[in-house]
Amino acid sequence: MPGDRGRAPEDTDASLPHEDALLVVRAAEGDDEAFEALVHRHAPVLLRLATRLLGSPTEAEDAVQEAFVSAWRKLPEFRGDARFGTWMHRIVTNRCLNVLRSRQPVAALDSVAEPQAPEHQVSPPRAAEGRAAVQDLSRAIEGLSPEQRVCWVLRELDGAPYESIAETVGISPEAVRGRVFRARRYLTEAMAGWR
Amino acid sequence: MTEQQAPRALADVVGTAVLATPGVAFLRPGLAELLRSSVGLGAGRGTSGAAGASGVRVERRKGAQGLDIEVYVVLSRGHRALDVTRAVRSAVVAALEESTPGSTPRSASARVKVTVTGVV
């Protein structure tokens, strides 16, 4: 089992929530310098999240940039009932979900088909084998539905609990479990050649 | 044509004078638009603040001699805001005098409103 399961996303946010709260109040009152400080504090974590969700650093940067702009607009209504990091995590996730939905026709299955790896069964060096498996995994991920992909990435790569994913995506924990299961089922099939 | 060009040229004169005032960091056009709209000045009422003098608006006062001038500035830290706004007003008045030597000084009937929109 991956070791960092069960932690809420905000716990992996190294920034001091207390300092965030102060900056959020100032930014909500129109202090753009305070907002800039928030951008610097949270951008690295959010870029990593978006890259995991989208698989593309360039698209991730665009998504995070748009998420911050949207956060600036919504900040006066942000009442601090959630931490800023958690709030941004949610905005970025939903933006990435929309990006994935809009690119759906492009990532047709035939372009990423046959992720099995029979040619690797001649036992290449272990490191290279691991790299190739990771590459196959990223190709296989392209075959997931946007909803499955988001739930699966938040669960497996971000280590988020089902309940917090449910809150982020706005569906029930049961629905999250279903999506993660389907994603795992699909990926185990796609990666069958590596067993 | 001259009716429209004249305020634009004046806006350039005003903008140059404002930027040369110690304590002024720059003019902030975006915010100027925002504040104007909150004052209720319609967008169609003169576009004199264009071309190099954004953050400055010059309008002829309706039905009377004189100019209404609005200046929106961002200040450099370390300057007392009120003192800079006073210096800006003096600089604008002086620049208007200089720009029209011989004729009736337009500065005499110019109203100059100075708004600090930021400190950097």
Next chain:
Amino acid sequence: MAMNEGGAPGGTSYEDVPEDEVLSCGRELAQVWEQAETGEPDPHTAGCPHCAEALRALRSLEAVVARARDDEPQERPWDTAALAGRVMDVVRLELRPGRTLPLGEADEDAWIVEAAAARTFRAAVESLPGVRAGSCRIEADPQDTGRPASAPPVGWLPRGPARVRIEVQVGLSWNLQLVADEVRARIVAAADRELGMRVAAVDVVIADLLDDAGNAGNAGNAENAENAENADTEGRQG
């Protein structure tokens, strides 16, 4: 493998994956995996070859996922500065300057936006050791009666003295009354020396108490804030 057909990627899609897939032993695959995830012991699964096969598939996937996560660089070469620059370019076109406040005397035509004045006041307050400033709002002083007859435009305060309300977080070592007085004095001084703004009153709200490391307290905060607010005195100038 022991799983049923139907989910193979070649030619089929994720939509074909059934959620109630049943293994040859009669167990539901979803249930077997979920038990494995929660670590719940199950006497059947322990001895069942079909369940074992299903679990092997899951573990194998997890091994690749772990590897993928390890392969992620700890510190991506993110150009955070460039990203922040692009964000702030947009933000500065959509500023929220707040109200416009008068500078100087009643007959002048000099103004400053609330956001800029608030930033000046926060900085002045934070020159006190162990004091952090949060919300800072500036309004017209309701007790000022010498107003000009004409009402100012929306968003612009009348040309009278202002009233400042500031929330601060202070170190535990501060005497609350003393720190409120100090905060008030800094704001009055900054209003005069840095801005040239007439301030009639400063309301200081102690919103939080900070420990030595600068962390806010937890339980009891609200109560402290209440007490501090009650202890708040109102300083009127001239």
